Amino acid sequence: xxxxxxxxxxxISATKEGVTRLGLSEWEEKAHAAAAAVFSRSRRVKNIRxxxxxxxxxxxxxxxxxxxxxxxxxTVPNGGWLDGALGVAAxxxxxxxxxxxxxxxxxxxxxxxxxEGYRFGNGLWGSRAFxxxxxxxxxxxxxxxxxxxxxxxxxxGLQKKPRRSRETGELxxxxxxKPPIEIAVYAEAHxxxxxxxxxxxxxxxxxxxxxxxxxxxxxxxxxxxxxGTTPMRERRDALVPIAGMxxxxxxxxxxxxxxxxxxxxxxxxxGVANVIPSRAWAIVEHRAPTERDQDExxxxxxxxxxxxxxxxxxxxxxxLPITSVRPTALSEEITQRLEEICxxxxxxxxxxxxxGGHDAMSVAQVAPAGLFFIPSLRGFSHRPDEDxxxxxxxxxxxxxxxxxxxxxERVL
Ligand SMILES: [Zn+2]
Numbered sequence: 509x510x511x512x513x514x515x516x517x518x519x520i521s522a523t524k525e526g527v528t529r530l531g532l533s534e535w536e537e538k539a540h541a542a543a544a545a546v547f548s549r550s551r552r553v554k555n556i557r558x559x560x561x562x563x564x565x566x567x568x569x570x571x572x573x574x575x576x577x578x579x580x581x582x583t584v585p586n587g588g589w590l591d592g593a594l595g596v597a598a599x600x601x602x603x604x605x606x607x608x609x610x611x612x613x614x615x616x617x618x619x620x621x622x623x624e625g626y627r628f629g630n631g632l633w634g635s636r637a638f639x640x641x642x643x644x645x646x647x648x649x650x651x652x653x654x655x656x657x658x659x660x661x662x663x664x665g666l667q668k669k670p671r672r673s674r675e676t677g678e679l680x681x682x683x684x685x686k687p688p689i690e691i692a693v694y695a696e697a698h699x700x701x702x703x704x705x706x707x708x709x710x711x712x713x714x715x716x717x718x719x720x721x722x723x724x725x726x727x728x729x730x731x732x733x734x735x736g737t738t739p740m741r742e743r744r745d746a747l748v749p750i751a752g753m754x755x756x757x758x759x760x761x762x763x764x765x766x767x768x769x770x771x772x773x774x775x776x777x778x779g780v781a782n783v784i785p786s787r788a789w790a791i792v793e794h795r796a797p798t799e800r801d802q803d804e805x806x807x808x809x810x811x812x813x814x815x816x817x818x819x820x821x822x823x824x825x826x827x828l829p830i831t832s833v834r835p836t837a838l839s840e841e842i843t844q845r846l847e848e849i850c851x852x853x854x855x856x857x858x859x860x861x862x863x864g865g866h867d868a869m870s871v872a873q874v875a876p877a878g879l880f881f882i883p884s885l886r887g888f889s890h891r892p893d894e895d896x897x898x899x900x901x902x903x904x905x906x907x908x909x910x911x912x913x914x915x916x917e918r919v920l
Contacts, residue, residue, distance in 0.1 A: 509604070510905040511898065513597035516542055517581060518589040526586035526892030527593075531622025531633060532561055532660050539581040539593075540619055546600045552611070556688045559666050560637035561621035564689055565600075567607060568614060573692035575915045576875075577602055577908050578618030580634070580867060584626050588894025590699045592623055594882070594904055598697040602909035606916070613916050616689060620867040627651045627660075629723060629773060629791045630831050635870030637685050641833075647681035649830070652775065656681075691875040693915050695842060696868040697904040699896055700881035701889035704860050711900060712850050712857040712907065713881035714843050718869040719766065719861065720802045720835035723793040724809065726750055729824040732778065732786035747776050747785040749820035753812055754790055760808040761794065764801045768863065769794040797835055797861055836869035842878030842911075849910045855903065880907065 520539045522528040529535040540563040547553035547565055556564040566574065579595025599617045606613050620638070625631030628649040636642050647658035647670065658681045661667040670681045705713050730746030754771045761767035774790035794805045813827045843859070850857040860881070868879040882900040 509601040510594070510597045510901050513543075513546070513600055514589060514593055514901070517593045517597065523586065527583050527589050528585045528587065529581060529583045530585065530626055531582035531624055532627065532664060533582075536561075536582045536621065537664075543581065543596055543600060543617070543619055546604065550607070553607075558638070558688050559685045560634045560642070561661075561664060561666050562634040562638060563619040564616055565603070565619075566616040566689055567603070568612065571688070572614065572616070572690035573919070574614045574616040574689055575912050575919055576616045576618050576689075576691045576694045577696065577912060578620060578694070578867065579696050579698060580620045580623035582622050582624050582626075584624050584890050586892060587890050588888070588892060590884075590894055590896055590901075591701065591889055592698070594699055594896070594901065595697045598904040598908045601905040602912055605909050606912055610916065614692075614919065615912060615916070618691075618694070623867055625831075628657045629725070630657075631721070631723070632833060632865055632867060632870050635867035636833075637683075638687050639870045639873040640685075641870065641873065642683055642685065644681045644683045646831070647683055648679065691871065692919055693839075693842060694868065694871045694875055694877040695846070695908060695911050696866060696877070696879045697908050698866055698879065698881055699889060699894070700884045701864050701887070702884065703887035705858070705881060705883040706885075706887065708858055710856045710858045711883065711903060712846070712855055713860045714846050714857055715838055715862045715866075715868075715879040715881065716840075716843055716859050717797060717838065717861045718836045718866060718879070719795045719797045719863050720799060720833055721793055721795050721865045722802055722806060722832045723791060723830040725828045725830050726753060726790045726792060726813065727826045727828065728788050728820070730784070730786050730788075730822065733784045735782040735784055738784060743784055744822035745784050746823055747788040749816050749823055749825055750774070750788040750790050753816050754792075756812060757792060760805055760812065761796075764796055764805060766861070766863065767794065767796040767801055767805055769805065791830070795863055799835055802835070833865060833869060836872050838868060838872055839876035839878050842876055845914055846878055846880055846907065846911055849907060849914065853906070853910070855907075878911075
């Protein structure tokens, strides 16, 4: 069943190559609707959409608490078919199987909106909203075309339109959110997106911690001018200091164990070959398993900006925080329960730390949450050839099912 759901989701894509279902797009909405259709014939299962664009498929009317399984259905452009979708397909399969046995079981599937954060450079959008970790300022984030997150949310009918303050003329945003259900316990299945499991020859990876992720926006303001007639000493080129800083990023994580830093997006205005850039920006993110390591990398980044400034006279440099997700410890009880389930089913498992962010880390802020991985073939992810073995895809559904049954026994 997990495989069938996945094939159905794969077809919902804006492009032919790979899978393109950006967060907060009509394609993501179509995928949420396809997931909800699994229970369209059930009168008990309610389809609840919240103010962040998350979908909850809930067995019963009450606010809970529920035993919840979930993941996300958005992808990066030209991404793979399993990242996120596997967890939703496994959750749908497990919930369906449970309801065949226990019609009134308090179970639910959560499908978190815009986990990847591709368009606005934020990430874990829906699950952070659920955990109360979204601020009104975040709604002022702009995409590449200058469209605000607030505008997209209003367009999708999720939030009110931003308004302009009469006194200051500035845009005023407000984020209204009330979690529609209460989560008693949460578990998520995901593909590993790395090579630890294949290297160790194990089939399930039990995630004990997820590394923290901080994102910053480096920005510079210079002066637009002719690329031929402006002498070198008179230029205020916005791109040069930003490009220099990006080149030095790898030095900032030296000596930080498991620390990684990346600039995966940058832009330049006006972006014309014979015009000196007047504005440039780069998004920088860093990850590390502890908050102390994250603080150290952030300190080094700010120092880099402070020392670069004087070497670029006439160019305004700034570093602005976008999002910060703290390193997260997942529920030890849930990890032990999953470990037990693997042992009973004769499936080899191992504990590991995830360097990738996952919705489970947001949920962990408000409820006990667990996360487990199945192996990714060749460790590939965020690319069209991302894949896992058929029997491991099935195993994700079986493990989630056994876990939810065990939790229901405790909750009921
Ligand atoms: Zn994912």
